[in-house]
Amino acid sequence: MTGTADAALYGNRFATHEVPTREFPAEGMTAQDAFRLVAEDLALEGDPARNLATFVTTWMEPEAQRIIAENLHRNFIDHAEYPRTAEIEQRCxxxxxxxFHAPGETTGARTQGSSEAIMLGGLSLKWNWRKRRGNAPAAVPNLVFGGDVHVVWEKFCRYFDVEPRIVPLQPGKYTIGPDDVEPFIDENTIGVAAVLGTTFTGHKDDIAGINELLLRIKSERGLDVPLHVDGASGGFVWPFLYPDTAWDFRLEQVRSINVSGHKFGLVYPGIGWLIFRESADLADELVFKENYLGKTDSTFTLNFSTGSAMVLAQYYNLVRYGRAGYAYIMKNMQVNARVLGEKLAKMGLFELIGPDEEQLPLVAFRLANPNGYDEFDLAWQLAAERGWMVPAYTLPPDAQNVTIMRALVKETMSREHVDTLARDIEEACATLARKGGAHETERKKMITGPGH
Incomplete structure (x- = not known):
């Protein structure tokens, strides 16, 4: 019997052979072999339930998974063939x-996460700025935002020729407000971007204060500077945990909002949303009309072909949970986050970052009195010993000398998980104190970014 036949009968053909990694395979393999090859490779991945770095959804209900599986083959952009999917997008x-309290008729688009939504929102800000300028001499547009934004904002500026005016952070102050923003605004400012739930600490910029500043500038200087809210993480949190806080279209200068459906919208990766205050806030020049799929459609996205599944999964969640369901889930996360924070505080080892402020359901913390080890050592020890992925990272300028950690408490993290994590953190600190930190060679292997 040949080796191939033996493998088919007794086990895996790649048990002792290298898998394809570089050259395009000359021949194929059976479906079973291909499945085992990929599945066994992925068995080495981390456990999503212990990944407290990612904001992205890692669990959905079986019914939602069925909808996803049954619609993976539908191309979302083909509205002529799939008109119900197009209608469901508009419902969302x-x-x-x-x-988000839009005052009247509005418009928007589904996107490939908040990154595409931010690119599109920024482009609309730039085109509308051009329109406001009329026949004024050519100038370099600028966009004002804080150092607490996601890196995609800097990408937008680089890719689309906009000057980034980045408001630096400060030690002990990790969000921005009107006094920070005002010196950066001039007649070439296409807009101000404010964050609702930062990646770094989970807090929000003073959006209401920035709105008041922009209203004053409009009144005193005649500059109508719009405000875009990056609600990638917070857009599905604040309406349910802090419903009385005005950050959205209740504020006059807020003209557009992006939100990630695949974060606290509770959908698997691949869905974001861009919502405009009113239809006029979407620059007409950015809307394309085409009919090559059999029907004239207006498109406002950076890509065309994409799956329908996550749009349908988002609609499933909206109708499945409603306001009451989302509020219940968010409050459960918040309760567990506060329990974790209290447990960390009682250890006497950590300083919590802004626990009394409005915040995403997470715990941001740092070592109060390092004893021969630092936050990077602790992150490594937790991963090596217990499999927890709790990121350690430095903050943006001018707070780059501040290192913190962040534990995101999501829907899948039960109270028992919180208790276990707290014990594991305490034991990891004790281990590090005894041995004087982690090995430097091990620490270099760590991924130290804040996660997405």
Missing amino acids: IRMLADL
């Missing part, structure tokens, strides 16, 4: 506009 846009 209208529901989110309602959630």
